[in-house]
Amino acid sequence: MAIIQSFLDTLAQLAQESGFAGFFADGGWKNIIMILISFVFMYLAVAKGFEPLLLLPISFGMLLTNLPFAEMYHPEFWNYVDDFKEDAGTVNDHYIDYQRILEHGGLLDILYMGVKLQIYPPLIFLGIGAMTDFGPLIASPKSFLLGAAAQGGIFFTFVGAAILNMSAADCASIAIIGGADGPTSIYVSSKLLTTNSANSVGTIALAAYTYMALVPIIQPPIMKALTTKKERSVVMGQLRPVSRLEKLIFPVLVTLIIALMIPSAAPLVGMLMFGNLLKESGCCDRLVKTAQNELMNIITIFLGVTVGATTQADKVISLDFGKVMLLGVVAFSLGTACGILLGKLMYVVSGGKINPLIGSAGVSAVPMAARISQKVGQEEVPTNYLLMHAMGPNVAGVIGSAVAAGVLLAIVK
Incomplete structure (x- = not known):
């Protein structure tokens, strides 16, 4: 018994x-x-x-x-610890106890350190840079303006979230969704949000990638509402050829200018441009292939699984997550609208030579947003090929979202 x-x-x-x-x-x-x-x-x-x-x-x-x-x-384990120290004065230092995580954390805790220490997003940008051709942007520098304008949705949403009495960290983390760049959203939210925040890195990432996937649904109605048939029918001329020397100088010059102006944007922009320099150098094929494939794939797996790990029930099943989704679509829609409106201004200034549709590609959803510009343009003129013209603002948007992230971090931190 x-x-x-x-x-x-x-x-x-x-x-x-x-x-x-x-x-x-x-x-x-x-x-x-x-x-x-x-x-x-x-x-x-x-x-x-x-x-x-x-x-x-x-x-x-x-x-x-x-x-x-x-x-x-x-x-x-990811709550900040207060450590009372007495050095030259009395300070209160806040830090995460990584030793505790290494000794007692689970598998996803260990992998999540790559997110919290801001390792994974810059490495993703390295791979993106190695796959990106900045030729259309170099051939048409005015595309920088369209890429910058499309970041307007980020800053308008930041102000709107502040009016709703959200914390500065939540405002910045939600607003960056408007850049339509998943790694950038993860980078900003991982630096600013803690487990005590109303939102988590996972909820921000879910919103960002949801709206990136919905680009073909969200953008066309906004594009058609803000443009006329005549504007959508503009056929743009062929872009000029870009020399190899220009492509080599571009990543170095962009890194210098942006890193000196906005140091907090240097990790993302620097790795983006380093990856592009490897590609354009023509002498680092092995490194380029690794950045484009093996490294990119490994980091994508680690980043995705660990970001998903932060989506606990109390973060998703809440009113706060509803606000993230609502403000996220507002940020993305405003970004699209800002790009188109500047495109309309450039249409007028150029005497009708610039199709405003390419302004919508200023968000950082590469190359999907550029393809949508092409598709909507061809609905009016089937022989109109806007893709390469739209790729200029599109890749400018990648740079612009990284710069916007640096600005938000400088403001909040």
């Missing part, structure tokens, strides 16, 4: 410590909802092709972090 009782007690203990028991604990229903939400995002990534390279890892990270008792991610 004693053996049977011991066996039954063991079974009871195993049942109590199982993840199934966690679903019946206080708040366990939220975990169930989050797991179901992760299934929805997996479906959107696989069946609908919504940014699958990052949305699928994010959704699986969401699944892992919401499994009861899995102990793969500990949000409490």
Whole structure:
């Protein structure tokens, strides 16, 4: 009998410590909802092709972090610790106890250090730079203006979120969604948000990648509402050829100018331009291939899964996440509108030689936004090829979003 009782007690203990028991604990229903939400995002990534390279890892990270008792991610480990020190004066230093994370953290805690230490997003930018051709931008420098204008949605939303009495960190993290650049959104939110914040890196990333995937749905109505048929029908001339020397000077010059003007933008812009310099040098094929493929793929997996790990139930099943989604689409829509409106101004100034549609590509959704400019233009004139003209503002938007991130960090920090 004693053996049977011991066996039954063991079974009871195993049942109590199982993840199934966690679903019946206080708040366990939220975990169930989050797991179901992760299934929805997996479906959107696989069946609908919504940014699958990052949305699928994010959704699986969401699944892992919401499994009861899995102990793969500990949000409490990422709270800032106050350390009272006496040096030349009395200071109160705030830091994250990384030693504790290394000793007691789960797998996702360890990998998330690459997000919190701002390692993954700049490396993603390195890969993006190695895949980007800045030729259209160099051939038409006025595209810089369109890329800059499209960042207007970021700053308008920052002000709007502040009016709604959100914290400065939340304002900046939500506003950067308007740049339509996932790694930049993760970079800003990881520097500013803590586990005590109303939002998390994961919720910001979910909103950013959702709206990036919805570019073909969100942008065309705005483009058509703000332009006339005559403006959409403008056929632009061919871009001039760009020399190899120009392409070599460009990344070095951009790095110098932006890093000196806005030092906080240097990590993103610097790695973006370094990747591009490797590509344009013509003598680093092995490094370029690694940056474009192996490194980019590895970092994308780590970034997606660990960002998904921060999407705990209390962050997603809340009014605050609803505000993130609402303000995110406002930021993205305003960015698109600002680019188009400057495009309309340039249309007038140029005497009708610039198609305002290319202004919508100033957001940093490369190359999808440029393709949408091409598609909407061809609805009016089937032989109109705006893609290369739109790629100028599009790649300018990548630089612009990184600069906007640096400005926000300088303001908030």
